[in-house]
Every structure is written in structure tokens, then in C-alpha cells.
Amino acid sequence: MTLGEALAAARQQIDRLDARLLLQYATGCSHADLLARPEMPVIGPAYEQFQDWVARRAAGEPLAYLVGEAEFRGRVFQVSPAVLIPRPETEVLIELALAKLPGLAAPKVVDLGTGSGIVAISLALESPAATVVAVDLSAEAISVARNNAGRLGARIDFRQGDWFSPLAGERFDLIVSNPPYVADGDPHLALNGLPFEPQMALTDGADGLSCIRHIVADAADHLAPGGWLLFEHGYDQGEASRNLLTAAGFKAAFTFPDLAGIDRVSGGHL
Known part of the structure; x- marks a missing residue:
């Protein structure tokens, strides 16, 4: 499974931006990587994490809880369901x-x-x-x-x-x-x-x-x-x-x- 294929599959289930952000978090790649190197393979553990996040996002779980952080006033804050x-x-x-x-x-x-x-x-x-x-x-x-x-x-x-x-x-x-x-x-x-x-x-x-x-x-x-x-x-x-x-x-x-x-x-x- 390549970056481009993983992203295309996820976009069938969730918002395009959410799909991209989750793939970046799961693989550690940047937006530029996704654009320039869509043929890059996604290794097994990263793809499993991505699939899990996509399924949970499709079920309504907020993006911030999936990745554990959210931005506010230009700062990144850790968040949890607490x-x-x-x-x-x-x-x-x-x-x-x-x-x-x-x-x-x-x-x-x-x-x-x-x-x-x-x-x-x-x-x-x-x-x-x-x-x-x-x-x-x-x-x-x-x-x-x-x-x-x-x-x-x-x-x-x-x-x-x-x-x-x-x-x-x-x-x-x-x-x-x-x-x-x-x-x-x-x-x-x-x-x-x-x-x-x-x-x-x-x-x-x-x-x-x-x-x-x-x-x-x-x-x-x-x-x-x-x-x-x-x-x-x-x-x-x-x-x-x-x-x-x-x-x-x-x-x-x-x-x-x-x-x-x-x-x-x-x-x-x-």
C-alpha cells in the first residue's frame, strides 16, 4: 500500500483534510511528502494505525482525540477524552x-x-x-x-x-x-x-x-x-x-x- 493509495481509500470514508492529517500522523510524513512522493510505501504498523484511526473518525470520534493534540492560539496542546x-x-x-x-x-x-x-x-x-x-x-x-x-x-x-x-x-x-x-x-x-x-x-x-x-x-x-x-x-x-x-x-x-x-x-x- 502506497501513501497515495492509502489516502485515496481513506477519502472514501472521511473528510479529505482529516484523511491527510491522519496519514501524516500515522506515517510521520509531511504534506509535501504526500504531494511529491505518493508512491512511497506505507509500512505495516503505520498502515494498521491509519486504518484504525480512519474507522474511528468515520464513527465520529474527534480528530484531536485520535492524534492526542490540538492547536490553540498558535500553541499545540495535548488532549485526551478527559x-x-x-x-x-x-x-x-x-x-x-x-x-x-x-x-x-x-x-x-x-x-x-x-x-x-x-x-x-x-x-x-x-x-x-x-x-x-x-x-x-x-x-x-x-x-x-x-x-x-x-x-x-x-x-x-x-x-x-x-x-x-x-x-x-x-x-x-x-x-x-x-x-x-x-x-x-x-x-x-x-x-x-x-x-x-x-x-x-x-x-x-x-x-x-x-x-x-x-x-x-x-x-x-x-x-x-x-x-x-x-x-x-x-x-x-x-x-x-x-x-x-x-x-x-x-x-x-x-x-x-x-x-x-x-x-x-x-x-x-x-
């Missing part, structure tokens, strides 16, 4: 967070529900003066995030626990979170590979707002005067998020859209 796959809309949360840090000599930041660590690590690397703490309930997620921080050279204080529970007595200049916000029973949970992702990171098992309510209710006890809370949420949760923030005493509650114009991040300050 963490959500990074999504570009989360960059909105990071950009808004970074905008709150100038003027603070040594800002303290906490990322609640860090998952693979993309938010905490991005903030630590792009705001080197910041002290960043990252919390997650899942020990497996903490392990993935810690590995990512080590590979990318980010200094993060990781804590395992439920939201604010590992942060007793601590206050921060900025709290960020991408919590579970998909409502239980939402049909989106059955689409686009989501059944393969950790359900407790996607849905709260209720109306999609229970984790946001908890974070908003307890955030003031962990914010410095003037501190900001920013969190990602669903397309239809902007108004509810602003109402929760205002009721909890936050000022200047706002909602910011992602690049598609969809409400994506809400926040406010003390």
Missing part, C-alpha cells in the same frame, strides 16, 4: 481577560474548570507578570493540564477541587471560567463528536446555568476590590448571565460576542 477539545471561541475569553490585566503590577488570576489548561496557560504565557492558579474537579484533567504547562513553559499553580473549594481565604484580581453550560437534553450534545467529550465538562445536567450561578454567587468572596469575573457561556445565556451578575452586586455587567456574532462571554467587576 478534557474538552479547544475551541476558537474561547479566545474571546482570553482576549477580554488580557485586557483587564494592564496596570496591575503582579495580578493574581484563577481559572476555574481549567480542563486541558488552555485558558490558564495562555494567560500565564501572554501576561508573564501574572500569578495564575488553575482549578479542576477532575484529577485526569489536572494531569493533562500540568503536562501542557510543562511542555509550553507556563508556571501554573494547579489545584484539584470543586470550583472555589481549593481557594479558601484567597482573593484574585481576575476570575475566569469556561464552565459546563449546555442544558441537559440539548440536541447539540449528540452532534459533532460531543458524545466522545467529557459530559461533566459540557453540561451541568440541568438548565445549563447551575454552574454559572454557583460561580457568580461565590466569586465576590474571592475577588480583590475592583476585581473582574469573566466566564464563557452559551449562545442564549447572555441576558441571564448579566442578570445574575447584577443581582450578585457586580458592576458594569456586559456580554461580548464571538467572531460569529454570538453571545459568548459575560462579566462584571466589584
